[in-house]
Amino acid sequence: MRLYSRNQVAGIVVAAVVVTATGVLLLDRGVPGEAKAAPSPVVAEEIREPAEISGISLMTNVPSVAVADAAAYTQDEAQNITVYERANEAVVNITTETVGINWFLEPVPQEGGSGSGSIIDTRGYVVTNSHVIADAVKIFVSLSDGTQFEGKVVGVDRENDIAVLKFTPPAGVTLKTISFGNSSGLKVGQKVLAIGNPFGLERTLTTGIVSALGRPIKTQANTVIKDMIQTDTAINPGNSGGPLLDTQGRMIGINTMIYSTSGSSAGIGFAVPVNTAKRVVSELIQFGAVRRGSIDAELVQLSPAIANYARLATDKGLLVSRVGAGSNAEKAGLRGGSDAVRYGSGRSSSVIYLGGDVITSIAGQRIESLTDYYSALEAKKPGEQIEITVLRGKQQVSLKITLAERTR
Numbered sequence: 001m002r003l004y005s006r007n008q009v010a011g012i013v014v015a016a017v018v019v020t021a022t023g024v025l026l027l028d029r030g031v032p033g034e035a036k037a038a039p040s041p042v043v044a045e046e047i048r049e050p051a052e053i054s055g056i057s058l059m060t061n062v063p064s065v066a067v068a069d070a071a072a073y074t075q076d077e078a079q080n081i082t083v084y085e086r087a088n089e090a091v092v093n094i095t096t097e098t099v100g101i102n103w104f105l106e107p108v109p110q111e112g113g114s115g116s117g118s119i120i121d122t123r124g125y126v127v128t129n130s131h132v133i134a135d136a137v138k139i140f141v142s143l144s145d146g147t148q149f150e151g152k153v154v155g156v157d158r159e160n161d162i163a164v165l166k167f168t169p170p171a172g173v174t175l176k177t178i179s180f181g182n183s184s185g186l187k188v189g190q191k192v193l194a195i196g197n198p199f200g201l202e203r204t205l206t207t208g209i210v211s212a213l214g215r216p217i218k219t220q221a222n223t224v225i226k227d228m229i230q231t232d233t234a235i236n237p238g239n240s241g242g243p244l245l246d247t248q249g250r251m252i253g254i255n256t257m258i259y260s261t262s263g264s265s266a267g268i269g270f271a272v273p274v275n276t277a278k279r280v281v282s283e284l285i286q287f288g289a290v291r292r293g294s295i296d297a298e299l300v301q302l303s304p305a306i307a308n309y310a311r312l313a314t315d316k317g318l319l320v321s322r323v324g325a326g327s328n329a330e331k332a333g334l335r336g337g338s339d340a341v342r343y344g345s346g347r348s349s350s351v352i353y354l355g356g357d358v359i360t361s362i363a364g365q366r367i368e369s370l371t372d373y374y375s376a377l378e379a380k381k382p383g384e385q386i387e388i389t390v391l392r393g394k395q396q397v398s399l400k401i402t403l404a405e406r407t408r
Contacts, residue, residue, distance in 0.1 A: 053180060054282035059122040060177040079247055083193050084205050086249040089144040089176040090119045091242055093197045094128055094151070094165070096136035112136050116196035116242030117165065118178045118251060120281070124149075127281055128241030129256055130156045130163040131220065141167045144176075144203060155284030159223045159378060160276055161256055164284040178243055181250030183273035186210055186229065194233045194255055194269075196242030208233030208267075216375070217257070217270050224375045228270045229253045235269035244271040253277075279379070293380040293403025295388070297329040297336065298322040299359070300352050301370045306343065310354045313394055316368040320356035320390070332401035335392065357397070361389035377403070 073081065096112030115132030119125070126141060133139055139151040149167035156163045169175055190210045198204050212230035219225060231244065235255050244253035253271030260266040283290045298321040300306070307315035323329045323336040337353030344350055359367055362376040363386045380386060382405035390397050 053278040056282050056285055058120055058125070058177075060120070060179055061122050061174060080193065080205065080207060083245055083247060083249045084195065087178050087243065087245060088195055088203045088205070090178040091144070091195045091197075091203055092117045092119060092126055093142040093200075093202050094126075094132055094241065095140045095142070096133055097138035097140075098135050099137055109137070114197065114200060114238055115240040116238065116255070117141070118241075118243045118254075119175050120177055120180070122169075122175045122177055124167045124169050124175065125154070125285065126151065126165040126167070127254065127277060128163050128165065129161045129254065130158050131161055132241045133163055133165070139165060141165065142202075155288040155290075157280045157284060157290045158219075159290070159374065160225055160272055160280050161219055162254065162272060162277055162280045162284070164281055178245075178249070178251050180274055180278055181246055181248070181252040183227075183229065183252050183275045186213060186252060186273075188212060191247055192231055192233055192252065193245045193247070194231075194235060194239060194242060195245065196235070196239035196255060198234075198236035198238040200238055204239075206234040211268070215270060218371070219257075222371060224371055225256075225272060225276075226375060226378070227273050227276065228256075229273055231269050231271060232267040233269060234267075239269075251277075291382060292406045293377055293382045293384050293386075294406035295329055295334070295359075295377075295401060296324060296327040296404040297334060298353075299370070299373065300343075302358065306352075306354075309341070312358065312391075314358065314360070314391060316360070317391065318359040318367060318370065318373055319352070319354070320359065321353045323356075328402045328404050332399050334388075334390070334399060334401065357390035357392050359388055359390050360396075362386060363388075377406075382406075 093114065094117050095114045097109050098112035099107045100110040102108045112135065113132060115128060117126040117128035120127050133153065140148050141151040142148045151165040151167045154164040154166050188210050192208060192210055194206050195203060208231050210229060211232050215228040215230050216224050216226050217228045229244065235258050239255045242255050243251040244255050246252050252274050254277055255269060255271045257270050259268040280290055299318040300321050302315050302317050302319055304315045306319065320334055320336050323334055335357050337356035339354040340351055341354060342349050343352050361367055362373065365372065365376040367373055367376060380403055382403055385400055385402050387398060387400050390399060
């Protein structure tokens, strides 16, 4: 390590001041003798996006935020500050209470999980992940000023890991909200920001980029969420349900999960795209659930054992076991089986019917399992007509079928 005397240090400081001053003069050179105006503060333009999603209007409140003297910050820092000051008060901390069993086999309340959420409407609507409130008997929503309210579940969509909550703010209190952006125009490399409550540390800001787009990710509920946003923004336990924002402070995703061997951020996080969230949130607020289309027939996922026993040409796809009389599936020409066999063992066994069609494609998407089936129909509505491909014997047959409403 090199040491410097006091005089040398003083000389270095003076030199640094001179260099800095020279740099300022060079950057600010203008007409000789003309007075220089002081740099004006950077003020973010107020964003007023149409607050309407799929037929419902949201009451939003997205204020403009003035950033301190621009000379004190880099452009990137000023941008981070603007987004944080615009959005952080609209991010809430969500905690839950669940029921456990004590030594006497009696039900007792116990602390549940925690996560984040975004206020999307001044009436108290909050969007978060469904896994944040899983098994909760009570839900508490904490605001930026420390006030806490009990939240009620408006609706849950486990297929996309989205839930909508609602709490009632006191009279005269105007809640800050986060506006929805658009995830369809995202680019890999685009800067994004996340605000959440990792490890209970409220309203923490982290930054990163969009690392990849269109990732299909399988959830704990054994469903596949399509078109997930991959980001290297630090996302940790407690960030779930919080917003992923663009540089204008608009929500472009809901932070949902991470890939990690340690349980902490490893630079691989995933967010549900906001265009999916907008569609789901609209239906949850209107109906309390998402209405999805379904093929009204009994379907069985093929396995090598079933394929070998039935002497099928494939062991991938969905076997049509039975088709209801008068159903949309029957009207479309879908054929069920006629040979009853018992499949499985013990209490898990069931009767299935062999000899029917095998569904191999739905709306152009290859179908190999029930997971593929639910993924293909995730955004389809009852009454919508789709084209499916079935294997009938050794022939491929195309059918057009009108979807029925999926029963829950």
